[in-house]
Amino acid sequence: MRLLAVLAFSFFISLPALAQQPIIVQPGAPGQATKVLPSTTRAVLPPLSTKDVEFMQGMIMHHAQAVEMTALIEARTENKELRLLGSRISQSQSDEMNFMKRWLENRSESTEMEMEMDDMEGMDHGSHSHLMPGMLSGKQMAALRRARGAEFDKLFLEGMIQHHKGALVMVKEMFDTAGSGQDAELFNFATDVDSGQRAEIKIMQTMLGKNN
Amino acid sequence: MNRGYIFRLLATSLFLCACFGAGTLAQDAIEKAPPLPAGMTGADVNDPRYKLTPGLWDAGEAAFGMKHLMLLKKPDAFQLGVDSNSPQVATALKSLGVPAGAQIPPTIKMAYAGLAFANSDLAFQGNHLFLGNFYGMNIFDIADPANPKLLTSMLCPGGQGDVSVYKNLMFMSVEMQNGRLDCSTDGFPPNPPPAAGQNPGPPAAQKDRFRGVRIFDISDIKNPKQVGAVQTCRGSHTHTLVNDPNDKENVYIYVSGTSFVRPNDELAGCSDGTPEKNPDTAKFRIEVIKVPVAAPQNAKIVSSPRIFMDPRTGVVNGLNNGGSHDGDGTGKPADTDQCHDITVYSAIGLAAGACSGNGIILDIKDPANPKRVDAVNDKNYSYWHSAAFSNDGKKVVFTDEWGGGMGARCRPTDPNVWGANAIFNLNNNKLSFASYYKMPSAQGESENCVAHNGSLIPVPGRDIKVQAWYQGGISIMDFTDPSKPMEIAYFDRGPIDPKMVILGGSWSAYWYNGNIYSSEIARGLDVFELTPTKNLSQNEIDAAKSVRVAELNVQNQQKIEWSNKILIAKAYVDQLERVSALSAAESTNIRAALDKPVRSKLAGFAASVQKQSRLMRNDPYMAKMQALAAILKQPGI
Structure with a gap:
């Protein structure tokens, strides 16, 4: 009797308390039961992979060359459409470089890629062509610097298409690496780079067709 | 990833700030505002919303025609577990030379956690409010709107957590790489770093990865159970619930995927590429899922309509006009190979799609086979983001998410026709442009701000929309006259941080049965009520409050009927x-x-x-x- 009374009592006091307490649950796979988690549960981030960090570091370097290329436009062509395209690329890639640097800094990662000594050897400064897909070689950059007018327009468009296609390769390689691209901001950014650069490639291909 | 790793990262973030000064980070974080293009008008710098004091919890506020009733903070289960008083953090801070007792500034925490735990879209049913999050879902009891109570926190990461409810079913969008069939928060482990010159190891494909639309049984609101999960090639960025007026046994889900296509070895049948090279490409389409209401486990894709097809040539990328600002150096081009969001209005048999490079109208009388009947582009549009019909179906409001929602796009020098609503008349299934509407007040350089999600307020005789503008706050627009839209009420807070753009503000602001609810990305759930002004009388507010619905999924638009009271x-x-x-x-x-x-x-x-x-x-x-x-x-x- 006494035990029952105690049980009944505790039932009455605990029920309202339980009703007010929000519950934290985690569903299972389809058809599986849902788990109840302790009220002390705190959020965790998905794993960050080495490839995620390398992707951001590499993309900063990659974007830097695009900005370098657009800086050549001013003195080399009067093509209004190209100048407009150049300012758009310059603006968006500069913004994105800032974003990437902040992303890395927030995760206390270096904004520059660590290079093996093997890579450093024989590397001529200012050219990282063998590092990131699509980047223009020192020779290509020199030709672009020398060109003027229509010749410049053509080399710029061809070079930027090659450059942008490289970014698509980088995004694909990152997502194709196990455990990569799970960070929400990185996912968002890489998705954005992919769709934005694809659209820009198409615009440049159209411009190139017109120029020829 | 273990907790200690997060502690270290956060502690080091603080260290960076302390040593180099917040200014170093801040300068990088703020985009330089380009000058106002010639012939354009910028935002109003004399508005009281322009210079509100910053703060995560103590920001200045300005309101007109609406009253803030309460903010319910984001629950702890959706915040990174960081306590600067814990022994681990104290040790980490000490090792970095940070004085004991130093607090990790909340903005650093937010900057780091950002999008991973962002609140997203809202749905409603009876007394329940469903608040989507990149990390799962929170369900509230709103029987007393001024005092909402959290009932259930459901962990199930994968972003964006776009949500719809129908009877005992809840649907949720998943698009990201960390989404797992079993809702685990673990994600997928990276391979160990490869030795120099070696390949990184096994492929990334994961059978347990989930990107698509999850289906939960919410018969027991405190114990949502996953009963179905339909995988799609690009995942689900958003989705739209569609009812077939002629079929009560099934509902449909239109899936808008905006991300990359998964490899075939992860999900059979998925392939990427341009339609010229790959006619089966998973781009240039939406997916239609059919859900048997009594057997949701049998939900499956029944069609993948090529809604961008050119009907004359049969080319599947027939629209692809691209959206980009004319004469602008900042707008990014967008291909029409995806829809971002679709609003269906079954009562008139139409849907309005905001499809990155174009705004489109679909005939949905056969819900499994939507057919495009019109498409528009606009020289001031960057990214077609969302759509809403007027109640009579004669107008459509599109939004332009210029800058993607992460950017400050309401600065004094940002044109008032970029990142704005575009109001179109709809006549015989043809759209014709009427005007733009942008939240008129200027915002700071650290406030992400652009047009975002909103719903109609059922004031009889007028077309009124309440709308989220991220850190630009909430703006209520009257578009009864489509050529002269005007603001009739607003609410705004100062920036989360004065120097850095910390993702925040209102994701969605919707009217539901008498109140306005706003999903605040970083802070929590806001509740408001309308107050009378010269623009809107108490009688009009009372009339709007008299309209009651049993369920609200804003992108599944229902015809509002007023009584003869x-x-x-x-x-x-x-x-x-x-x-x-x-x-x-x-x-x-x-x-x-x-x-x-x-x-x-x-x-x-x-x-x-x-x-x-x-x-x-x-x-x-x-x-x-x-x-x-x-x-x-x-x-x-």
């Missing part, structure tokens, strides 16, 4: 007096009669109003006069 007539009288269609004296007399309704007396006014309306001919207020006369004649007392 006295309070609806009072709203009409106020509106007609405001535009001088009724004289002040007559308005006062009708209102007095409505306060003490006697049928014979009201009938007399009905005859008088009806007579006046006949003389108005093409006046835009004629219909309203007749609506008023109809209620006066047969009031629902």
Whole structure:
């Protein structure tokens, strides 16, 4: 009797308390039961992979060359459409470089890629062509610097298409690496780079067709 | 990833800030605002919303025509577990030379956690509010709107957590790489770093990865159970619930995927590429899922309509106009190979799609096979983001998410036609542009701000939309006259941080059964009520409050029906007096009669109003006069 009374009592006091307490649950796979988690549960981030960090570091370097290329436009062509395209690329890639640097800094990662000594050897400064897909070689950059007018327009468009296609390769390689691209901001950014650069490639291909 | 790793990262973030000064990070974080392009008008710098004091929890606030009732903070289960007083953090801080007792600034925490735990879209059912999050879902009891209570926190990461509810079913969008079939928060482990010159190891494909639409049984609101999960090639960025008026046994889900296509070895049948090279590409389409309501586990994709096809040539990338600002150096081009969001309006058999490079209209009378009937582009649009119909189906409001939602796009030098709503007339399935509307106040450089999600407020006789503008706050737009939209109310907070753009602000602001609810990305759930102003009377607010719905999924638009009650007539009288269609004296007399309704007396006014309306001919207020006369004649007392 006494035990029952105690049980009944505790039932009455605990029920309202339980009703007010929000519950934290985690569903299972389809058809599986849902788990109840302790009220002390705190959020965790998905794993960050080495490839995620390398992707951001590499993309900063990659974007830097695009900005370098657009800086050549001013003195080399009067093509209004190209100048407009150049300012758009310059603006968006500069913004994105800032974003990437902040992303890395927030995760206390270096904004520059660590290079093996093997890579450093024989590397001529200012050219990282063998590092990131699509980047223009020192020779290509020199030709672009020398060109003027229509010749410049053509080399710029061809070079930027090659450059942008490289970014698509980088995004694909990152997502194709196990455990990569799970960070929400990185996912968002890489998705954005992919769709934005694809659209820009198409615009440049159209411009190139017109120029020829 | 273990907790200690997060501690270290956060502690080091603080260290970076302390040593190099917040300014170093901040300078990088802020985009330089380009000058206002020639011929364009920027935002209003004299508005009280422009220079509100910053703060995560103590930011300055400005409001007009709406009252903030409460903010319920994001629950702890959706915040990174960081306590600067814990021994691990203290040790980490000490090792970095940070003085004991130093607090990790909340903005650093937010900057780091950002999008991973962002609140997203809202849905409603009865007394329950469903608040989506990149990390799962929170369900609230809103029986007392001024005092919402959290019932259930459901962990199930994968972003964006776009949500819909139908009877005992809840649907949720998943698009990201960390989404798992089992809702685990673990994600997928990276391979160990490869030795120099070696390949990184096994492929990334994961059978347990989930990107698509999850289906939960919410019969027990405190124990949502996953009963189905439909995988799609690009995941689900957003989705739209679609009812078939002729079929009560099934509902449909339109899936808008905006991300990359998964490899075939992860999900059979998925392939990427341009349609010229790969006719089966998973781009340039949406997916339609059919859900048997009684057997949701059998939900499956029933069609993948090529809604961008050119009907003459059969080319699947037939639209692809691209969206980019003319003469602008900042707008990014967007291909039309995806829809970002679709709003269906089954009552008129149409849907409006905001499809990155274009705005489109779909005929959805056969819900499994939507057909495009019109498409538009706009020179001031960057990214077609969302759409909403007016209640009569004769107007469509599109939004442009210029800058993607992470960027400050309401600065004084940002044009008021970029990142704005575009209002179109819809006539015989054809769209024609009417005007732009952008939240008029300038915002700071650290406030992400652009047009985002909103819903109609059911004030009879007017087209009114409440809308989220991220850190630009909430703006209520009257677009009754599509060529002259105007703001009638607003709420805004200062920036989360004065120097850095920390993702925050209102993701969605929706009217539901008498109140406005806002999903604040970083802070939590906000609740508001309307207050009367010269723009909106108490009678009009009461009339809007009288409209009750059992369920609200904003992108599944339902026709609003008003009763013939006295309070609806009072709203009409106020509106007609405001535009001088009724004289002040007559308005006062009708209102007095409505306060003490006697049928014979009201009938007399009905005859008088009806007579006046006949003389108005093409006046835009004629219909309203007749609506008023109809209620006066047969009031629902």
